[in-house]
Amino acid sequence: MPAELNSYLLVGAVLFVCGVICMATKRNAIGVLMGVELVLNGANVNFVAFSKFTTLGLDGQVFSLFVIVLAAAEAAVALAIVLNFYNNHLTVDVDRGNKLKG
Amino acid sequence: MINTLAANSLTDALTGPLPLLGWDISSDTAFVIAAIIHAVLIFHVFALCPFFLIWLERKGSGRIQDRLGPTRVGGRFGWLQSLADGIKLIQKEDLCPPVADAMLFRSAPYIVCLASFAAFVVLPFSHSWVAVSADCGLFILLAILSLEVFGIIMAGYSSGSKWSLFGGMREAAQMVSYEIPLAICALIPIVSAGSLNLGEIGDMQSGHLGNWFLFHDPFTFVAFFVFFVVLTAGCKRAPFDLAEAESELVGGFHTEYSGMRWSFFFMGEYASMFALCGVAAILFLGGWHTGIPGVDGLLQEWRTRGEFTPFGYLANVIGAGVFVSKAAFGVFVQIWLRWTLPRLRIDQVMITCLKYFVPISCFLFLGATVWPLLFMFVWEQTTIYPEPLGKRAAEIWSVRHDDSESNESVSTDADAGSSNDSESIEVELSSGQYVASTNKNVDLQLQSDSSEQTALAASIEVRQ
Amino acid sequence: MSLFFTIFALAACLGAVAVVISQSVVRMAFWLVVSLGSVAGLFFLADADFIGAAQLLIYVGGTLVLLVFGIMLTASGPYMKIPASPGETVVAGLIGVMFLFMVFATINGVDWDGSRDRIMAATHQTEGATGFDDRSEGNTLRPLGFALLGVRPDVPNGVAGAGYLLPFEIASVHLLVVLIGAAYLARAKRRQDVV
Numbered sequence: 175m176p177a178e179l180n181s182y183l184l185v186g187a188v189l190f191v192c193g194v195i196c197m198a199t200k201r202n203a204i205g206v207l208m209g210v211e212l213v214l215n216g217a218n219v220n221f222v223a224f225s226k227f228t229t230l231g232l233d234g235q236v237f238s239l240f241v242i243v244l245a246a247a248e249a250a251v252a253l254a255i256v257l258n259f260y261n262n263h264l265t266v267d268v269d270r271g272n273k274l275k276g
Numbered sequence: 277m278i279n280t281l282a283a284n285s286l287t288d289a290l291t292g293p294l295p296l297l298g299w300d301i302s303s304d305t306a307f308v309i310a311a312i313i314h315a316v317l318i319f320h321v322f323a324l325c326p327f328f329l330i331w332l333e334r335k336g337s338g339r340i341q342d343r344l345g346p347t348r349v350g351g352r353f354g355w356l357q358s359l360a361d362g363i364k365l366i367q368k369e370d371l372c373p374p375v376a377d378a379m380l381f382r383s384a385p386y387i388v389c390l391a392s393f394a395a396f397v398v399l400p401f402s403h404s405w406v407a408v409s410a411d412c413g414l415f416i417l418l419a420i421l422s423l424e425v426f427g428i429i430m431a432g433y434s435s436g437s438k439w440s441l442f443g444g445m446r447e448a449a450q451m452v453s454y455e456i457p458l459a460i461c462a463l464i465p466i467v468s469a470g471s472l473n474l475g476e477i478g479d480m481q482s483g484h485l486g487n488w489f490l491f492h493d494p495f496t497f498v499a500f501f502v503f504f505v506v507l508t509a510g511c512k513r514a515p516f517d518l519a520e521a522e523s524e525l526v527g528g529f530h531t532e533y534s535g536m537r538w539s540f541f542f543m544g545e546y547a548s549m550f551a552l553c554g555v556a557a558i559l560f561l562g563g564w565h566t567g568i569p570g571v572d573g574l575l576q577e578w579r580t581r582g583e584f585t586p587f588g589y590l591a592n593v594i595g596a597g598v599f600v601s602k603a604a605f606g607v608f609v610q611i612w613l614r615w616t617l618p619r620l621r622i623d624q625v626m627i628t629c630l631k632y633f634v635p636i637s638c639f640l641f642l643g644a645t646v647w648p649l650l651f652m653f654v655w656e657q658t659t660i661y662p663e664p665l666g667k668r669a670a671e672i673w674s675v676r677h678d679d680s681e682s683n684e685s686v687s688t689d690a691d692a693g694s695s696n697d698s699e700s701i702e703v704e705l706s707s708g709q710y711v712a713s714t715n716k717n718v719d720l721q722l723q724s725d726s727s728e729q730t731a732l733a734a735s736i737e738v739r740q
Numbered sequence: 741m742s743l744f745f746t747i748f749a750l751a752a753c754l755g756a757v758a759v760v761i762s763q764s765v766v767r768m769a770f771w772l773v774v775s776l777g778s779v780a781g782l783f784f785l786a787d788a789d790f791i792g793a794a795q796l797l798i799y800v801g802g803t804l805v806l807l808v809f810g811i812m813l814t815a816s817g818p819y820m821k822i823p824a825s826p827g828e829t830v831v832a833g834l835i836g837v838m839f840l841f842m843v844f845a846t847i848n849g850v851d852w853d854g855s856r857d858r859i860m861a862a863t864h865q866t867e868g869a870t871g872f873d874d875r876s877e878g879n880t881l882r883p884l885g886f887a888l889l890g891v892r893p894d895v896p897n898g899v900a901g902a903g904y905l906l907p908f909e910i911a912s913v914h915l916l917v918v919l920i921g922a923a924y925l926a927r928a929k930r931r932q933d934v935v
Binding site: 179191208212 | 745749752753756757759760765768769772775776779782783786787788790791794795798799802803806807810811813814822823824828829832833835836837839840843844847848852856859880883884887888904907911914915918919921922923925926
Binding site for chain 3: 377379380383387410411412415416418419420422423425426429430433434441444445448449451452455472
């Protein structure tokens with residue numbers, strides 16, 4: 175049981191780290207969004223793995239369901255913001271959004 | 277999910293000494309063999325669907341346009357025309373335009389094919405003839421079919437051609453919006469059925485024509501037609517075929533494709549048409565049941581004799597034939613529509629969906645949920661199914677949950693009182709389809725059969 | 741079982757790495773589909789059918805199509821690439837690898853069996869939450885539905901208040917708000933300088 179649980183957690187960790195790197199390095203706003211999706215998926219893998227292999231039971235699945243639903247909502251809003259950003263700046267390069275820098 | 281229903285029954289049948297050679301097959305080996313059998317069968321269905329349906333399309337369009345259609349290949353009706361097409365397409369050069377993103381361009385057709393192939397995994401063809409009998413089968417099927425659009429968008433974007441890009445963008449906009457009424461309309465019979473398992477839903481409609489969900493209440497009746505139109509749009513068939521619109525966009529998303537890759541798109545398209553029409557048949561048109569009162573009862577009686585007995589098997593074969601003909605008829609209607617109606621504009625397509633189908637399907641959904649309440653309060657009786665949905669769901673769940681526990685308790689004190697009770701549960705469960713318990717006729721039987729003890733235990737379990 | 745796990749786990753991890761490496765946004769989207777699809781496969785293997793299907797439907801079929809649509813709407817040219825600066829990439833990669841090793845060491849350091857026993861001792865459970873109905877077949881649909889309606893038939897002692905009715909309602913209101921908000925944010929605006 176621990177070996178399988180560990181391998182699930184390792185997959186989750188890899189997804190999480192890739193997502194964080196993606197968020198940090200991508201300059202395309204949509205690329206940053208994809209990083210967020212990867213991070214949330216890493217968390218989901220952990221929830222489902224704990225739900226299967228530990229005493230967490232069904233709660234893990236309910237939590238990952240909420241994560242998926244809220245991630246979809248987050249992506250919709252973020253995409254709307256990106257489109258707005260594009261309307262104003264004619265680019266989706268997040269480094270160009272520095273008007274408030276002073 | 278791993279332990280699939282039909283694979284299990286096949287595994288059980290295969291396990292044990294082989295009749296002729298005398299080899300002993302372990303259950304693991306039997307499981308692998310069963311899985312391979314299923315994979316090969318599904319692959320054949322997937323490959324033969326387009327084979328037949330493309331021939332049907334050419335023949336049908338020919339007749340509608342007062343032509344003959346294919347007449348030569350394979351004898352009288354040109355029924356081997358698809359084979360000739362396939363051989364021709366294999367010989368064609370596999371082109372990739374220099375401006376295309378080669379990796380995405382080459383892999384896009386596989387995504388389309390893969391998605392519509394995988395949908396067949398959860399599609400039942402007859403009573404318990406399904407590779408994976410998942411509890412949320414309908415949900416999985418819709419989810420897998422929704423992947424298909426991604427391949428098409430990829431194809432459109434990576435071709436590096438403006439026609440393809442337009443096709444891809446139209447497809448994306450159309451799919452994202454049409455998935456909503458599709459899912460809501462699919463939920464309307466689910467409200468009456470209380471299950472997402474396609475096998476269960478199909479088995480609920482046995483008996484006679486009135487048991488089909490199409491005739492369950494006025495809302496499901498309307499919902500079927502809305503579902504069918506939305507499904508036609510979901511398969512990007514005319515009059516909603518904006519993604520390929522050959523008179524304006526050359527070929528839409530597949531403008532730049534040639535040879536086998538081009539034909540993969542069409543294999544995927546026809547296979548998903550068949551799969552979705554099959555879903556419509558299961559959800560509304562009684563699945564693998566003929567709808568003729570005497571015949572259905574007889575077939576159901578044969579099925580109870582066991583899956584691998586001659587009569588049980590024959591009943592399932594007939595069921596599969598009925599199901600396939602229903603689904604093929606759905607595809608035929610789509611073909612008929614395609615060659616009859618003119619194409620809509622893209623804004624008309626979007627308005628049809630967002631301004632009409634979404635509100636209509638929401639209203640129908642609301643109506644389908646309120647309908648049983650209306651019956652209960654006005655006429656003080658339930659709809660054709662004897663109990664409200666929630667109670668039935670709770671009972672199915674708790675009966676199955678009780679099974680493991682009651683087995684243990686019975687094995688410790690196998691007394692006369694409890695053995696009858698456990699037997700009825702076991703019979704119901706060992707047939708693999710607790711399905712039967714939700715069927716109207718069998719449900720009444722079950723209620724009379726099973727002692728009050730179970731019902732009491734179940735209700736206590738749920739209250740907790 | 742473990743063969744499928746290896747395939748899906750490798751595809752998920754390699755897809756995620758490819759998302760980080762690729763420069764073109766559409767390729768990123770493609771690799772993200774590979775990665776998230778394999779994660780859905782992992783969910784199926786972990787007996788979470790409903791979650792796996794939701795992952796496919798909502799993430800891959802919904803969110804990613806929306807993202808690609810966004811890419812198409814905001815692309816200023818074919819195959820738009822906005823390269824990241826190499827310095828940042830190296831630093832982020834180093835930190836990421838270090839973080840991965842830290843997490844890996846932590847995962848290996850935890851005694852899961854022991855903690856399970858301790859949790860069970862602390863909560864006075866004799867057999868622990870043996871999980872939901874028919875774990876082996878992943879038929880968690882009905883228990884999940886009950887949980888979202890606030891009923892928990894799968895919890896051994898029937899703990900009160902363990903349902904998720906309130907979060908479910910909050911999530912649905914949240915989705916409604918997001919629907920309106922996103923439509924408002926992305927509405928076609930008249931440019932003021934044009935007028």
